Amino acid sequence: MGLSKGTTKLVLFIGVSLLLGFFIGNLTDFSVRRLNPFSKLGNSLVSQISFADVADRVNPSVVSVVSTKILDLNQVHEGFEFWSPLKPEENGKRKSLGFGSGFVVDGRGLILTNEHVIDDARHVTVRLFDGQEYPAELLGTDEQTDLAVIKINPKARLEPVRLGDSDRVRVGDWVMAMGNPYNYDHTVTVGIISAKNRKIDDNPFERYIQTDAAINFGNSGGPLFNTRGEVVAINTAISTKGRGIGFAIPINLAKEVVHQIEEHGRVVRGFLGLRPEPITEDHAKVLHLASTQGILVTEVDPNTAAERSGIRRYDVITEINGKPVPDKDDFFRKIAQTPPGTTIRLKGIRDQKPIEFDAIVRERPPLNQAVLRPRQLEANPDRTPELTEGQMG
Numbered sequence: 256m257g258l259s260k261g262t263t264k265l266v267l268f269i270g271v272s273l274l275l276g277f278f279i280g281n282l283t284d285f286s287v288r289r290l291n292p293f294s295k296l297g298n299s300l301v302s303q304i305s306f307a308d309v310a311d312r313v314n315p316s317v318v319s320v321v322s323t324k325i326l327d328l329n330q331v332h333e334g335f336e337f338w339s340p341l342k343p344e345e346n347g348k349r350k351s352l353g354f355g356s357g358f359v360v361d362g363r364g365l366i367l368t369n370e371h372v373i374d375d376a377r378h379v380t381v382r383l384f385d386g387q388e389y390p391a392e393l394l395g396t397d398e399q400t401d402l403a404v405i406k407i408n409p410k411a412r413l414e415p416v417r418l419g420d421s422d423r424v425r426v427g428d429w430v431m432a433m434g435n436p437y438n439y440d441h442t443v444t445v446g447i448i449s450a451k452n453r454k455i456d457d458n459p460f461e462r463y464i465q466t467d468a469a470i471n472f473g474n475s476g477g478p479l480f481n482t483r484g485e486v487v488a489i490n491t492a493i494s495t496k497g498r499g500i501g502f503a504i505p506i507n508l509a510k511e512v513v514h515q516i517e518e519h520g521r522v523v524r525g526f527l528g529l530r531p532e533p534i535t536e537d538h539a540k541v542l543h544l545a546s547t548q549g550i551l552v553t554e555v556d557p558n559t560a561a562e563r564s565g566i567r568r569y570d571v572i573t574e575i576n577g578k579p580v581p582d583k584d585d586f587f588r589k590i591a592q593t594p595p596g597t598t599i600r601l602k603g604i605r606d607q608k609p610i611e612f613d614a615i616v617r618e619r620p621p622l623n624q625a626v627l628r629p630r631q632l633e634a635n636p637d638r639t640p641e642l643t644e645g646q647m648g
Contacts, residue, residue, distance in 0.1 A: 528559020
């Protein structure tokens with residue numbers, strides 16, 4: 256039996272409506288998918304950045320460091336008591352408690368922290384994850400890198416952290432900070448690597464990792480973990496100019512410091528006895544240099560390896576042992592990494608002519624003996640050692 260015209264129109268209308276509805280529905284779904292490109296990745300992304308398992312695993316390896324210092328009354332500033340409580344002491348002095356963090360690098364009780372956490376402390380106490388407290392012995396410090404190694408004698412072997420490779424850290428990687436901010440021990444914060452090779456002072460050994468993971472007073476010396484639970488840096492400083500800007504010492508730098516302190520009780524570095532400065536465009540024009548690569552010698556200390564080798568003021572050094580010297584920091588690091596007693600070959604330019612000479616590297620003297628024209632930089636509330644410029648290399 257045939258369909259009437261009215262029935263045919265109705266069926267056709269319904270068919271077109273269904274087809275149109277199907278098309279619009281798929282278009283809407285397509286639009287939603289385009290507006291939410293991570294809809295399928297949401298759950299997996301969240302699970303990837305969860306640090307719950309990492310925190311559980313590393314908690315026993317992170318410690319709180321409490322230092323006791325004796326201050327004169329005129330050393331106490333308004334607001335200081337908030338983060339460093341004062342207690343009575345004889346002879347008109349006050350006992351100050353400073354809070355920091357650290358982590359176990361050897362199961363026998365070796366702990367890595369910041370030098371400024373324990374600097375000038377009369378007593379240092381380490382509090383473990385289970386609440387046990389032990390007096391700490393100072394094995395050695397390195398003011399140049401703001402690192403210190405302390406030791407406790409635990410009742411049982413401790414669980415050391417796993418050390419990662421900070422050279423493989425990438426900007427955008429997720430990281431987790433753990434420490435003792437304001438004496439709230441084992442506080443966890445999460446963020447990303449914001450930048451690498453940051454400098455906050457005129458210190459050639461500074462190549463900080465920047466992170467936006469929350470770092471507060473007391474986090475100093477604590478570990479910065481990657482998603483595998485490996486320490487990639489040591490939380491050290493914060494910017495006073497804004498939030499979410501923290502700085503951490505790369506763990507690869509700390510590895511060598513720990514090794515030397517274990518072996519020598521201090522860090523041994525090479526030293527020539529000259530002051531290097533960057534070569535500016537103006538320097539290049541005046542000295543008729545083809546480039547700004549290298550360093551300009553602006554001072555030569557008497558009775559040093561530099562003077563004995565024949566280096567003069569205003570010499571330009573461009574190579575050390577056949578390797579180019581791109582800038583001042585690189586020069587410092589190359590000399591510092593050279594064992595004392597080693598003979599090195601230096602190449603450069605003097606009066607527009609090539610020069611080269613041999614120098615026997617000596618051991619670097621203590622920091623305050625290896626600088627000229629010291630100056631006090633603006634104090635950072637979470638890191639306030641006296642810093643200097645114009646260091647001798």
